[in-house]
Amino acid sequence: MTDKNTDKRTALLSATLDLVSNHGFHNAPMAKIAKLADVSAGTIYNYFSNKQDLVDSLYLHIKNEFTNAAFQGYDEEKPVKEGIKLIWFNMIEYKMANPKQANFLSQCEDSQIVSASVREQALEHLQPLLNLWERGQGKGVIRDVSPYLLYAYMVYPLSFFVAVKKRDEFHLTSEMQQHSFEMAWSAITIK
Amino acid sequence: MTDKNTDKRTALLSATLDLVSNHGFHNAPMAKIAKLADVSAGTIYNYFSNKQDLVDSLYLHIKNEFTNAAFQGYDEEKPVKEGIKLIWFNMIEYKMANPKQANFLSQCEDSQIVSASVREQALEHLQPLLNLWERGQGKGVIRDVSPYLLYAYMVYPLSFFVAVKKRDEFHLTSEMQQHSFEMAWSAITIK
Amino acid sequence: MTDKNTDKRTALLSATLDLVSNHGFHNAPMAKIAKLADVSAGTIYNYFSNKQDLVDSLYLHIKNEFTNAAFQGYDEEKPVKEGIKLIWFNMIEYKMANPKQANFLSQCEDSQIVSASVREQALEHLQPLLNLWERGQGKGVIRDVSPYLLYAYMVYPLSFFVAVKKRDEFHLTSEMQQHSFEMAWSAITIK
Amino acid sequence: MTDKNTDKRTALLSATLDLVSNHGFHNAPMAKIAKLADVSAGTIYNYFSNKQDLVDSLYLHIKNEFTNAAFQGYDEEKPVKEGIKLIWFNMIEYKMANPKQANFLSQCEDSQIVSASVREQALEHLQPLLNLWERGQGKGVIRDVSPYLLYAYMVYPLSFFVAVKKRDEFHLTSEMQQHSFEMAWSAITIK
DNA sequence: CATGAATGAGAATTCATTCAT
DNA sequence: CATGAATGAATTCTCATTCAT
Incomplete structure (x- = not known):
């Protein structure tokens, strides 16, 4: 039952x-x-209880799934670069393997379809990455900037790949994924 | 009249x-x-003629306004870095000065609210930036990767700043803008 | 239910x-x-599914009802004149007893309010009358002309009675019905 | 001007x-x-003055045109059959030559698009035909029935030809016109 | 007289939500 | 719990008519 x-x-x-x-x-x-x-x-x-609740629930569900996937195999002992790389590839892998979910998340980020309160809730899931960044900053590896900036260059671009992929304009090959990670890494680290 | x-x-x-x-x-x-x-x-x-036409027209109008702002003061004689910097700061300036427009554009990118055909039209406005990237690649300055990747790390992150700014979570100071540009530049260039 | x-x-x-x-x-x-x-x-x-469907359905329903009434008690063994007489009086009786239906059908014949496809469908119901005419033609009783002509003089005039009756200008008494049938019969037969 | x-x-x-x-x-x-x-x-x-007036005016205009055509060359001295034949062929000729007008009139007869008062007005135009019928009845040629019946079998069927012609189902050849007139004549006369 | 933008009531249709079965 | 017909407010869009220019 x-x-x-x-x-x-x-x-x-x-x-x-x-x-x-x-x-x-x-x-x-x-x-x-x-x-x-x-x-x-x-x-x-x-x-x-209503449509909003349904959508909010879906958002939370997927966000949770995504974050679980993102931190798969990660533990806080890992070296910074290794951790970041693991998480980054976990994320891209999830998004490529689950385009519907990825697309849904993208749609939710910029619109009003998910309740503000629920979107805030979802942020907490990201805590391990925030911690990792902080650790990296402590070690002088990661740029000493707001996590918003780090997010903007490490995580946010992934949404773009999903968006264009959906319109069949572009497919991110695994070689491109390598390049993309290097670009993200270059962006967030101190050279 | x-x-x-x-x-x-x-x-x-x-x-x-x-x-x-x-x-x-x-x-x-x-x-x-x-x-x-x-x-x-x-x-x-x-x-x-109908709601779709209204929204499409608005999208084209704003996209046009945005691209005009982006290429303000730019000419093809400029050195690559100078050109990229100019365009990037033009873009962020436009988005900060016009949060509603910026937010509207973000909403359009990931959803189905704008007609596919209209979105394609709007892409053409970006041509000068594509040319600039190509020039930079020719000179060995810009990474030799798909323009999609360059877009993802140079332009796309700007949308994120707008999204979070809108929710009053975060404001991008001019110092942060400097950092942000450096991050973008690091991402798209060959170290 | x-x-x-x-x-x-x-x-x-x-x-x-x-x-x-x-x-x-x-x-x-x-x-x-x-x-x-x-x-x-x-x-x-x-x-x-929409207004057109509603009107089309109504048309089919009434047309069906009308044709059922028209062929009430008719079988193909009947002599030609008897068959025609039966059908003709069935028709006039239906139209007199059901002025709204009759009026609706009239409105549909000359306007665009019923889908062309549906109007065609409805024509099939008339087959027994076509057969009867053919039989009458074979026997040299019914004029050897297109069924369109036969329809025009046997069936179509009935609509007129309904139209004028509706405007209270005129009521078709049973004596008039007799005359009317004789007129129809004279029109469609060889003297 | x-x-x-x-x-x-x-x-x-x-x-x-x-x-x-x-x-x-x-x-x-x-x-x-x-x-x-x-x-x-x-x-x-x-x-x-408004749409109703426009439509009413059109109706009167066409009805007038039609009746003028119908009585073209007719004078009250003519023998009954000759007069009826002339008028009948005038009518069919007008309707075949002016299918739009004919169709418009048909649409008006059975629907509510023309004001009742205007439709009544238009009836007066028919007076010469009523007189002719009466004359024929006096001479024992035309059936001694209500003019409504005479109208139903002499004039009304013409509308049907227009209706089906419009749908390209049928075209009334001049031979058929001859037959059709004979049918009308048989209907309205005493054998 | 001519224009055509503006109006706003009203048309068809959709849709989240309820509730009797 | 499950159903799905019923609801009626809300939505997009149309159209006869007016009126300032």
């Missing part, structure tokens, strides 16, 4: 992800979500 | 910009746009 | 019929239809 | 006719009419 519940919840989140990332937040009406999840429209409200 | 026409058109574009950048594409119904522009709802359709 | 569904659908068709036949196709907005059917405006779209 | 006035009025009537007969009464907005007449939207209201 619990499984079934979980199944429906998951199916709804998944359907929402599909629709929003493929057709935009508008063009993702509850009726379509329900149909795609193979569930009745009314059932949604047994799992989510 | 021409003035009046231009006025209303401009007022409508401006109202759309206000609403979309402050409250998102949804929550920007035509009725609100009309009211904010101090115009009757039906009047919108004297200037734009 | 099925009853309720059918009820609402029927109520909507009936309301549409009322409004269109009494006030014309324009002056039959969806809101009025809904109100007359004692149903919410949005409910219409649970039963019909 | 008077010519110009007349020109614009005529152009507007003509544009209305075009649009209504080709695309139906709905799909004939004032703006389109104005554009097709090469006139400003506001100008319409210098010639007609």
Whole structure:
């Protein structure tokens, strides 16, 4: 029974992800979500209190998944560069392997579709990276600038790759990933 | 008479910009746009054929404004670094001075609210920067990578500053702008 | 449950019929239809995909009802004159007993309010009459002319009676019906 | 100057006719009419007090044109059959030569697009035919039935030919016209 | 008279949400 | 819990008509 519940919840989140990332937040009406999840429209409200809650929940879910992936295999003992490299490649790998999720996250960053409060919550997940940067700054490796700047040059560009990839303009080969990491690393480190 | 026409058109574009950048594409119904522009709802359709056309027009208008600002004072004789620096600071200056416009552009990049065809049109405006990169690559200054990568590390991060600034989390001081440019420059150049 | 569904659908068709036949196709907005059917405006779209579909469905429904009435008691063994007489009186009886339906059909014949494809569909129902005419022609009773001509003089005039009756200018008594049939019969037969 | 006035009025009537007969009464907005007449939207209201007046005027104009054509060459001295034949062929000729007008009239007969009062006015034009029928009845040639019946079998069927012709289903050849007249004549006369 | 931008009521349609079954 | 018909407010867009120029 619990499984079934979980199944429906998951199916709804998944359907929402599909629709929003493929057709935009508008063009993702509850009726379509329900149909795609193979569930009745009314059932949604047994799992989510309203559409905002559904979207917020999806955002949190994916953000969590993403951060878990990002820190996969990472521990705080690792040398700074190795840690950064691991995290960076984890991130790009997740985004390439999960384009819908990546696209959804991008859409959420710049728009108002996710509640402000929820977006703030999600920031906390990033703490290990903040710590790592701080450690790197202590060691004189990472530039002594606001984490916002570090984020802007290490993490944020990844969204761009997803956006253009989605429009089939561009595909990031693994060689390009290497270059891209070098560029990120050059940006955030002291030469 | 021409003035009046231009006025209303401009007022409508401006109202759309206000609403979309402050409250998102949804929550920007035509009725609100009309009211904010101090115009009757039906009047919108004297200037734009439908909502998509209104949004597309706004996008093109702003993109054009942005690119004009970006290339202000630039000529192709300039040394590579000087040119890049000029363009980069032009861009950040425009975005800081015009947060609504900047925010609107960000929203458009990752979502489906602007027509694909219009977004493609807008790309052409970037040509001078592409040429400059190529020149820099020819001189062995700029990394020999896809312009997508160069864009991702030189231009794209600017959007992030706007996004967080909007949420009052962060303000990019002029010192930070200096650092930020150095980071961008490090990313795209051969050390 | 099925009853309720059918009820609402029927109520909507009936309301549409009322409004269109009494006030014309324009002056039959969806809101009025809904109100007359004692149903919410949005409910219409649970039963019909749009206004065109609603009108088309109504047309098919009535045309079907009309043709059923027309061929009531008819079988292909009947002598030609008897068959024609039966059908003709069935038709006039239906139209007199159902002036709204008759009027609606008239409105549809000459205007663009019903989809071309649907109007074509409806033609098939007339097949038995075409067969009967052919049989009559084979026997040298019915004029050897295009069925369009036969239709024009046997069936089409009935619409006129409905049109004028509706404006209270004229009522077709049963004696007149007799005369009218004789006129139709004279028109389509070889003297 | 008077010519110009007349020109614009005529152009507007003509544009209305075009649009209504080709695309139906709905799909004939004032703006389109104005554009097709090469006139400003506001100008319409210098010639007609509103849309209803425009349509009514068009109806009267065409009905008048039609009746003039119908009685072309007719005088009350003519023998009954000759008179009827002349009028009948005048009518069919007009309708075949002026399909838009014919179609417009058909649309008006069965719908509510023309004011009731105006439709009544138009009936008066038919007086000479009523007189002719009466004369024929006096002579024992024409059936002694209501003029409504005579109209239904002599005049009304012509509308049908126009309706089907418009849909390209059928074309009335001159041989068919002969047959059709014979059918009409058989219908309305005493054998 | 002519223009055509402006109006705003009203049209068709959508959609998040509710609730009886 | 699940259903899905029903709701009605909200949305986009149309259109007859007006009026300042």
